[in-house]
Amino acid sequence: QSPTSRAVATATVTTTVTASPTGTPPTCIPQYDCSSSPKGCLNNGVCEGKTCKCKPGFGGTDCGLLSCGSPLTDPSQRPTVASGTGCAACDDGFGGLNCNVCKTDAGCQSKPPSRTSFLGAENMVCNKKPEVYFNAFMSCAVRTPELEGFFPGNYSLTVDLDPVNKTMSAQLWLNKAEQFFCKMPECTLATTETDGVIKTKWDCPVLQCTCLEPTLLCGGIPGPVISLGPTINGLKGPFSLTCPHGSTDCDFFIGDLAGFFPTGLKMTECDVGECVFPSEIQSSVTSVQKSMPPGVIACLAILGALVLILIVICSVAKRNQLVLSRTPYTLNTEAASLEFRNVGYTLNKDGLEVLKGISGAAPAGVVLAVMGPSGAGKSTLVDILAGKRKDGKVTGHILLNGKQVHESEIRRAVGFVDQEDTLPPTQTVYEAVLFSAMLRLPEAMPIFRVHERVAEVIEMLGLTHCSHRRIGNVTARGISGGEKRRVSIALELITRPPILILDEPTSGLDSYSAHMVVEQLCKLAASKTTTVIMTIHQPRSDIFYMFDQTLVVSKGEALYFGPTDTAAEYFNRRGLECPKNYNIADYLLDIAMDQELLARAKGFTGADDEKTALSTGHQTHAQGNIISRRATSNSTHHGNPSEITHTSDNGQYETTVRMEESGSSGSSGSSTVSLPGVGAADAQKKQKTVYPTSFLTQLRVIMKRNWQTLIRDKSLLVLHLAVSIVLGLFIGGLYFAVPMDLAGFQNRAGSLFFMLALLGFSSISALGAFTETRTLFIKERSNGYYPPLPFVISTLLFDLIPLRIIPSLFMGCIAYFMIGLSPVVETFFKFLLILVLFNVATAMFCLVIAAAVRTTGVASLACSIVMLFMMLFGGFMINSGKIPDALTWIQYLSMFKYGFEALAVNEVATSKLIDNIQGVAFNVPGSLILQKLFGFDLGGFWKNMIVLIGFNVLFIAAFWAIVTLRLKERK
Ligand SMILES: Nc1ncnc2c1ncn2[C@@H]1O[C@H](COP(=O)(O)OP(=O)(O)OP(=O)(O)O)[C@@H](O)[C@H]1O
Numbered sequence: 001q002s003p004t005s006r007a008v009a010t011a012t013v014t015t016t017v018t019a020s021p022t023g024t025p026p027t028c029i030p031q032y033d034c035s036s037s038p039k040g041c042l043n044n045g046v047c048e049g050k051t052c053k054c055k056p057g058f059g060g061t062d063c064g065l066l067s068c069g070s071p072l073t074d075p076s077q078r079p080t081v082a083s084g085t086g087c088a089a090c091d092d093g094f095g096g097l098n099c100n101v102c103k104t105d106a107g108c109q110s111k112p113p114s115r116t117s118f119l120g121a122e123n124m125v126c127n128k129k130p131e132v133y134f135n136a137f138m139s140c141a142v143r144t145p146e147l148e149g150f151f152p153g154n155y156s157l158t159v160d161l162d163p164v165n166k167t168m169s170a171q172l173w174l175n176k177a178e179q180f181f182c183k184m185p186e187c188t189l190a191t192t193e194t195d196g197v198i199k200t201k202w203d204c205p206v207l208q209c210t211c212l213e214p215t216l217l218c219g220g221i222p223g224p225v226i227s228l229g230p231t232i233n234g235l236k237g238p239f240s241l242t243c244p245h246g247s248t249d250c251d252f253f254i255g256d257l258a259g260f261f262p263t264g265l266k267m268t269e270c271d272v273g274e275c276v277f278p279s280e281i282q283s284s285v286t287s288v289q290k291s292m293p294p295g296v297i298a299c300l301a302i303l304g305a306l307v308l309i310l311i312v313i314c315s316v317a318k319r320n321q322l323v324l325s326r327t328p329y330t331l332n333t334e335a336a337s338l339e340f341r342n343v344g345y346t347l348n349k350d351g352l353e354v355l356k357g358i359s360g361a362a363p364a365g366v367v368l369a370v371m372g373p374s375g376a377g378k379s380t381l382v383d384i385l386a387g388k389r390k391d392g393k394v395t396g397h398i399l400l401n402g403k404q405v406h407e408s409e410i411r412r413a414v415g416f417v418d419q420e421d422t423l424p425p426t427q428t429v430y431e432a433v434l435f436s437a438m439l440r441l442p443e444a445m446p447i448f449r450v451h452e453r454v455a456e457v458i459e460m461l462g463l464t465h466c467s468h469r470r471i472g473n474v475t476a477r478g479i480s481g482g483e484k485r486r487v488s489i490a491l492e493l494i495t496r497p498p499i500l501i502l503d504e505p506t507s508g509l510d511s512y513s514a515h516m517v518v519e520q521l522c523k524l525a526a527s528k529t530t531t532v533i534m535t536i537h538q539p540r541s542d543i544f545y546m547f548d549q550t551l552v553v554s555k556g557e558a559l560y561f562g563p564t565d566t567a568a569e570y571f572n573r574r575g576l577e578c579p580k581n582y583n584i585a586d587y588l589l590d591i592a593m594d595q596e597l598l599a600r601a602k603g604f605t606g607a608d609d610e611k612t613a614l615s616t617g618h619q620t621h622a623q624g625n626i627i628s629r630r631a632t633s634n635s636t637h638h639g640n641p642s643e644i645t646h647t648s649d650n651g652q653y654e655t656t657v658r659m660e661e662s663g664s665s666g667s668s669g670s671s672t673v674s675l676p677g678v679g680a681a682d683a684q685k686k687q688k689t690v691y692p693t694s695f696l697t698q699l700r701v702i703m704k705r706n707w708q709t710l711i712r713d714k715s716l717l718v719l720h721l722a723v724s725i726v727l728g729l730f731i732g733g734l735y736f737a738v739p740m741d742l743a744g745f746q747n748r749a750g751s752l753f754f755m756l757a758l759l760g761f762s763s764i765s766a767l768g769a770f771t772e773t774r775t776l777f778i779k780e781r782s783n784g785y786y787p788p789l790p791f792v793i794s795t796l797l798f799d800l801i802p803l804r805i806i807p808s809l810f811m812g813c814i815a816y817f818m819i820g821l822s823p824v825v826e827t828f829f830k831f832l833l834i835l836v837l838f839n840v841a842t843a844m845f846c847l848v849i850a851a852a853v854r855t856t857g858v859a860s861l862a863c864s865i866v867m868l869f870m871m872l873f874g875g876f877m878i879n880s881g882k883i884p885d886a887l888t889w890i891q892y893l894s895m896f897k898y899g900f901e902a903l904a905v906n907e908v909a910t911s912k913l914i915d916n917i918q919g920v921a922f923n924v925p926g927s928l929i930l931q932k933l934f935g936f937d938l939g940g941f942w943k944n945m946i947v948l949i950g951f952n953v954l955f956i957a958a959f960w961a962i963v964t965l966r967l968k969e970r971k
Contacts, residue, residue, distance in 0.1 A: 032061035042212070044160075044169040044183045055160055055169060057098035057137065064212075070094040070102075071137070072111040072275065084177040093126070097158050097173060100137035101273040102126035108275035117277040124275045130200040130243035130250070131191050133281055136161040136274035140250060140267035142172070151216050157252075157267060159241070161202070161274075163189050164914070168202060168241070172217075179217040180232045182209040184239050198245040207237030207254060243270065296942060299949065321443070321694035329442035335364040335531040336401050336413050336498035338385060343396035345380050345556075353556060354380050357396070360551045360561045362499070364401075365528040367521060367546065369564070370535045371585065372553035373593045378535040379419055379503050381553065385533060386501045387411040388782065389970050400499075412690070412784065415497035419504045419535075421484040422779040424705060425473035425772075426712040429463050429487050430454065431705075432471060436491040438701045439785045443693045457493050460520050461486040462513065470712070481508040486517060492783070493524070500524070502534040511540055518543050537589075544585040554592035559601060574601050691786065699790040706798040716769060717802055720762065724807035725814065727758055732818025741915040745908065745929060751819050752903040753876040756838055756896055759808055760871065763842035764863050766799055770850040771859075774967065782969035792960045799847065800840050808832075808839040821907055830906045830941075837948040838899035842867070844955030845895070851962040870894040875901055881935035895951055901936050902944035 034040050034047035041052035045063030052063045059067035059080040067078035068087035071094075078099075081087060090099030093107015102108050108124040127133060142155040153175040160169045168184040184204035191200045211218035211229040219227030235256045243250040250267040338361070345355040355377045362368040370378045384394055387410040400410050424432055433454045441450055458467050463486055471487065472478015479487070485508050492500060500521070506514035518539075524530045525548070536543075544550075550567055552560040560567055568584050571577075576597060578587040591597040691698070710717055735751040738744040777791050812835045816828060846863050853859040872878065873887075874896025883891060891897050908926035930936040937943070 034062065037062070042210075043171060043178075043181045056135075057096075057100040057158070057160070066098045068099045070107065070111070071100050072108070072114065083173075084175075086176040096137060096139035096271060097156065097176065100158070100160070101139050101271050102128075102137075102275050103271075103273065113275070113277075117279060122277045122279060125278055125281070127274050127276050127281055128272060130245060130272055132161045132163045132189070132200070132274060133276045134164065134274055136272055138250075138270055138272040140270035143266040143268055147217075153216075161272075168204060168239075174216055177215060178212055179215045180209050180211040182207055182235070182239075184208075184237070200243050200245070202241040204239045205237055207235050207239040207256075209233060209235045243272070299942075299946065317695045321696045324443040324694045324697075327442075327444055329444045331442070332496055332498050333529055334498065335525065335528050337364040337399075337531060338362045338410075338414075338499050338533065339399040339402070340381075340385055341397040341399075343381065343384055343394070343398070345377070345384060345390065345392055345394050347392040354392070355384075356556045358551070358553065358556070358558045359396075360549075360558065362531050362533050362549065364498075364531050365525050366548040367518075367525045367532040367534070368549040368551060369539070369544075369547035370533065370551045370553060371537075371539075371588060371592075372535075372559075373589055374537070376553040376592065377556040378553055382416075382501050382503050382533060382535055385410075386414045386416040388416070389968060391970055413498045415492035415495060415500045415530075416783060417488050417492050417500070417502040417505055418779065419507070421481075421488045422775050423471045423484060423487055423491075424709070424776060425471050425476060425478065426709045427705060428468050428470055429479065429483070429490075430458065430467040431708070432487055433458060433490045433494055435701060435705055436785065437494045439691075439693055439698060440495045441692060443697055453494060457490045460493070461490050462516055463487065463490065476713075482510065482513050485509055486513070489517065496524075496529055498529075499531045499533065502532070504537065505534055506536060506539070506543075515540070515543055518546055522546050538583075539585045541583045541585060544583070550588075552588050552592055554598060559592055559598075560588070571601060576601055691784065693786075695790060698786040699793060702786065702790050702794040703797065706794050710798055710802060716765065720765070720803045720807045721810060723762065724811040728811035728814030729818070731755060731758075731811070731815040735815075735819045737818075737820045740911055740913055740926075742913065745913050745926065748819070748821070748908060749876065749904060749934075751815065752907065753874065753896075753900055755811065755815060755835065756874070756899050756903070757871055758811070759835065759839040760842045760867050760896065761864075762807070763804065763839065763846050764860060764867070765803070766843045766846040767850045767856060767859050767863060769799060769803070770795070770847055771856050774850070777963075778967050778969050781967070788960070788964045788967070792963050795847075796844075796956065796959070800843060804839045804843045805836050808835040811835070822911065827906055831903065834899055834902045834906065834945070834948070837945065837952065838895060841895050841948055841951040841955060844952060844959060848955050848958045848962060851959055851967065870896045873897060874899075875904075875934050875936065879933070879935050895948065898944040898947045898951075901934075902941055902948070904930055904934065904936060905938055905941045905944070 031050070032052070033050040034045075034052045035050050039062065041047050041054065042062050042064045043055055043058040045052040045054040045058060047053075052061060054060070054063035054067070054075065056071040056075065057067055059065045059075065059078055065080035065082055066085075066087060067075065067080050068090055069078040070091035073091065086097055087099050090096070091107065091110065093102060093104040093110060095101050095103050103126065105123075105125045108126045113124050127136070138157075138159040138161060140157050140159075142157050144155055147155065151174060156173045156176075158171045158173065162168065166185070166187045166189065168187055169181065170184070171181040172179045184202075184207055186206060187202050187204040189200070189202055191198060209232045211232040213219055213229055217227075218229040218232065235254060238255045239252065241250060241252045248268065248270045250270050252265050252267060254265075340361070341359050342357040343355055343359070344353065344357050346353050358377075358381060360368070370381060372378050380390075383390060384396075385398065387407045398410060400413055424435070427435065434451070437450050437454050441453070458464055463483060466479050466483055470476070470478045471484065485505065489502065489505055492502075502521070505517055505521070509517060518534075521532045521534070525532045539547075545564060547564045549562065550560065550564045551558060552567070560570055562570065567588060568578050571588075571591060576587075576591055578584050591601055693701075731751055731754060735747045738747045738751070740748075773795065777788075780786065781788065781791075809832055812832045816831060821831065822828070845866070846859075849859045849863050849866075850856075853862060869890065870893070873880075873883070873891040873894040875891070875894075876896075880888075880891055880897070908930055911926045913926055913929060927938050931938060
């Protein structure tokens with residue numbers, strides 16, 4: 001008697017009366033009631049009502065019999081045999097103990113399939129690989145010498161692999177008689193590659209086995225006294241089954257029996273097979289998780305190389321910093337002279353002659369005021385004197401200390417205060433001046449000396465009362481306009497340059513402050529450490545007489561150049577007498593503006609020598625002039641070719657300035673310095689700007705300011721973080737706990753794409769943030785604070801980390817778990833990595849546009865349009881395979897495509913879509929939908945990641961190049 005029939009005999013038996021189809025009298029058939037039987041259904045059959053629904057390959061009322069034929073045959077039609085005999089024959093193309101294992105494609109096609117293909121008309125094939133797609137069966141011989149010693153015979157194992165429900169069920173047979181069966185639910189399935197060997201592994205945390213008593217192993221008769229029944233029934237798991245591809249051997253491992261079989265049990269001559277549709281095989285992701293895909297190896301290699309380069313750069317930079325901090329330094333203690341000859345300036349676009357050959361000089365330690373009405377050309381002249389880059393054509397010559405020097409040397413000697421204040425709004429006055437000091441004073445200068453100097457300059461300019469107040473801007477009010485003007489002067493005064501050029505330093509100041517500022521500048525000049533050249537509109541008379549020299553400019557021409565004291569007398573001689581009680585400075589402006597007065601001044605014929613002198617830069621008075629009433633000693637400076645002599649006459653100090661004639665460029669012994677556009681190839685050669693501080697110091701100081709800006713102007717940071725949290729919650733709520741059905745699949749893909757869209761468009765904020773710093777950078781670069789590299793690094797760090805990386809991590813973490821995306825840890829981290837790479841790439845793109853395009857409006861329009869197009873070709877809105885041929889290239893420029901494809905493949909490809917539409921059940925791999933619906937490359941995860949990294953590298957390089965080459969001051 002077979003164990004099964006004995007089991008049936010002991011089970012509760014009910015009797016039903018059925019009519020025979022042939023019309024013979026009804027017979028009584030005992031009916032097995034699985035619901036009331038203690039054994040229920042064997043071989044993991046399911047008890048539905050009172051009858052058992054058996055797993056494929058088993059039959060009988062309690063599923064205790066073997067069913068032969070093939071799994072394609074209706075279960076009720078499969079012939080059954082008792083365990084212990086085995087199937088005499090299977091249907092063609094099938095084999096195994098219970099005929100479940102397909103052998104050939106023809107076998108799978110011999111009967112109509114029991115389910116429909118997602119693609120419609122498709123023939124099933126027999127998949128013989130251990131990688132299972134729908135429902136596979138396996139039959140193996142088991143080698144277990146330990147058991148064979150006690151229970152000799154041939155052991156075999158049959159396994160039903162169900163990846164859809166992630167369950168396995170198995171039976172152990174001894175001499176074709178089933179000994180026990182097991183069930184393993186909640187399994188995870190993975191195909192991995194290690195050292196070139198691909199293996200499919202089932203990991204099941206739970207193992208439930210039932211011994212069929214009385215079989216040989218479970219205390220059957222005849223047999224040894226021992227019974228494995230209690231051990232087998234008490235197994236809990238875990239259980240794992242590992243099958244290498246291309247081999248007929250597998251291993252299985254039972255945690256509870258690790259003491260007996262530490263290395264698991266060997267299964268040989270395994271025959272596995274399942275009937276599947278080819279689309280199911282092709283579309284299922286070859287979830288071969290190579291231990292190290294080539295892409296990852298390449299990335300790691302590049303990363304390693306970058307880290308190495310970074311370490312080398314850092315150590316070189318550190319060494320430079322040390323060297324510089326130990327280099328003895330000297331501060332400027334001597335003013336320099338600046339002479340300019342026949343300086344002209346013509347605009348390129350319309351040929352307008354802004355300056356028409358102006359000459360003059362500012363001997364060391366004097367204050368030269370450049371006066372004239374609005375539009376006369378004062379700013380243009382001082383820009384040229386300061387060595388600023390100009391758009392138009394500059395002609396003439398400039399001499400520094402009487403010597404021909406390169407333009408960059410002039411720039412180094414000159415401190416320049418622009419007409420407009422460009423200041424960091426979030427810093428306090430003290431911090432702004434300290435910033436300038438830290439970057440422009442020698443690295444070796446002790447920090448306490450730097451602070452002393454900052455305090456000194458702040459006090460000198462009357463800024464002590466507001467030194468700890470923020471500078472502010474239009475949106476956040478800070479110090480007054482006049483105070484800003486003085487801060488701008490302080491930034492330049494901190495270095496005490498040999499020459500200080502100021503464009504309208506008193507504009508916006510009340511008369512008292514203006515007097516105070518000019519007085520300080522005059523004191524500075526008197527101390528012989530700085531020569532001051534400044535433009536001024538309409539000085540009060542007391543201020544006017546503080547200047548040593550005055551140059552009056554009218555319509556691009558010099559109307560007067562000489563000592564301030566003799567200006568009135570000079571015009572007097574031309575019949576232009578300053579009216580009584582009239583400010584002489586105002587009168588000079590009147591002359592410069594009034595056509596009639598101007599004509600009289602120019603038309604004067606009485607003193608040709610004076611006219612010649614005016615055009616050539618000779619002093620406009622015949623015999624020496626008072627150069628400085630504040631000077632305390634005689635000084636004589638002879639330089640070639642200029643000669644400046646200071647002599648004393650009854651307590652007054654006089655000077656004679658002798659210069660080369662106009663147009664003597666290149667003449668023998670000429671001291672002419674060619675300006676750009678004049679020639680003199682040598683002088684035009686690019687000279688490297690030498691910075692007083694090291695790269696690391698520059699980076700540290702700039703980063704400190706960026707940090708202050710970020711913390712103090714919280715709006716952008718708070719907005720980004722708040723928006724990322726709110727949107728994370730919103731997306732999470734909208735797509736909450738998405739199931740893996742058809743609608744769920746759409747929602748899943750939609751949520752991923754929507755996240756990318758949000759991050760992409762939030763990147764446009766990079767434009768506004770950069771526009772503010774851009775102007776500041778141009779000014780600071782032009783004034784020799786620092787080169788572009790530390791600025792670029794600091795800008796990127798302070799934009800990308802707090803505004804792009806952290807918010808995208810916030811949003812990703814919140815939305816991921818609310819939506820219920822894949823719980824696999826690796827998938828989660830890959831998801832975050834994609835979000836970060838994508839957001840950084842889009843932000844970098846916006847920064848490149850912000851750097852390249854000056855107008856914010858144009859830049860934001862360009863960014864928005866490009867972003868929209870990238871979205872359109874991102875793979876969600878249009879199938880990549882259906883894009884018109886002429887436009888297919890656009891998709892390869894879309895960061896959305898790479899980001900979305902990577903996200904989708906990472907998330908959806910390994911999951912299955914299970915749904916039921918109007919009674920038609922289908923079970924489609926997510927990968928199939930990705931392939932057919934979106935046209936995605938399923939193996940392209942790392943390819944997409946590498947392209948995203950490529951975008952990042954490209955944009956960072958482009959940003960650096962544009963900042964270096966384009967963001968230069970041009971006036
Ligand atoms: N790059 C330029 N493009 C167009 N016009 C220019 C340019 N540079 C100078 N100009 C013109 O040259 C003239 C002189 O300009 P500049 O700024 O030097 O005058 P200014 O004397 O400093 O005037 P203000 O006192 O009002 O600042 C102006 O008419 C100005 O429009």
